[in-house]
Amino acid sequence: MADAPNTLQIITAASTFALAIWQVIMYRLFTAKIQLRDIGKSNAINDVYFLYEATPKVHSVGNKKLVEIEIKVTNKSANKLGILAIFVRFRPVIIADSSGLTNIKSFEDLQPFEDDAMEQRNSLTEFKNVAVAKDFIWQTSVDGVSVRRSFDLIEEEFCQKYPLVMAHIMIMGGAMTHIDKTHFPKYTVGKLRRSWVEFVAKKNSEGYNFFSRLQVENFSRGGRTFKRLDRILIHKDGKIDFDNSCEFESVLQSIINSNMERVIDLRSATT
Numbered sequence: 001m002a003d004a005p006n007t008l009q010i011i012t013a014a015s016t017f018a019l020a021i022w023q024v025i026m027y028r029l030f031t032a033k034i035q036l037r038d039i040g041k042s043n044a045i046n047d048v049y050f051l052y053e054a055t056p057k058v059h060s061v062g063n064k065k066l067v068e069i070e071i072k073v074t075n076k077s078a079n080k081l082g083i084l085a086i087f088v089r090f091r092p093v094i095i096a097d098s099s100g101l102t103n104i105k106s107f108e109d110l111q112p113f114e115d116d117a118m119e120q121r122n123s124l125t126e127f128k129n130v131a132v133a134k135d136f137i138w139q140t141s142v143d144g145v146s147v148r149r150s151f152d153l154i155e156e157e158f159c160q161k162y163p164l165v166m167a168h169i170m171i172m173g174g175a176m177t178h179i180d181k182t183h184f185p186k187y188t189v190g191k192l193r194r195s196w197v198e199f200v201a202k203k204n205s206e207g208y209n210f211f212s213r214l215q216v217e218n219f220s221r222g223g224r225t226f227k228r229l230d231r232i233l234i235h236k237d238g239k240i241d242f243d244n245s246c247e248f249e250s251v252l253q254s255i256i257n258s259n260m261e262r263v264i265d266l267r268s269a270t271t
Helices: 007-041 117-121 156-161 193-206 242-247
Strands: 050-061 064-075 081-094 138-140 145-155 164-175 211-213 218-221 224-227 231-233 256-265
Touching: 050 164, 050 256, 064 081, 064 138, 064 156, 064 164, 081 145, 117 156, 138 145, 145 156, 224 242, 231 242
Parallel strands: none
Antiparallel strands: 050 064, 064 145, 081 138, 081 164, 164 256, 211 231, 218 224
């Protein structure tokens, strides 16, 4: 028969067990602090932060071309990311039988497409928001990836006239705090969700970028004040949409935007 453990053995075993528990607790606490510190370095605890990329492709479809732009957004925030808009615009880099490539530094240096019948038939000339959805807000969880695509079917005549075009992509990302809808652990709807969805649907039908920043020192009305460079909403004529800027101020404060430009050769298909 084995000898019963003596008091010293019991104390030693208990001490070893207690030490192991303490090490596990400290490891978890220490690891959590490291993770929070690293997130803080990336400004992702209270701010919106995301990575992005855009890949253009040109497909042959009979005697036409299909221009596709795949836009990938990776959420690196500490919370859910709302993809509030992805605006896509195109301008010609060169027009057939013309020059003028000097001093082009960015998209804004390029002239818009001509406004003739052929241009009106091809959707590449239109301003579009590819993150729009009926009664829905595109979003992605922490470390999640959301992919949106822009498609434009264009005529061969258009490709010949505008062999090179530049795409300008602007991504507007924001916090979902006041515009979210969740089903777990309980069903909740953000206080601004319904009004925000209705507002965005109306603005998308007007076809312009309704986000901006205040360019004057201050703008006040009825006791409310916006300061220079505050995020605001604007009408199509560029004037401040004061009422909606006030209503959605908590949404606007979280928004950041990122821009990309891609040159696309419409003369040859990539796939």
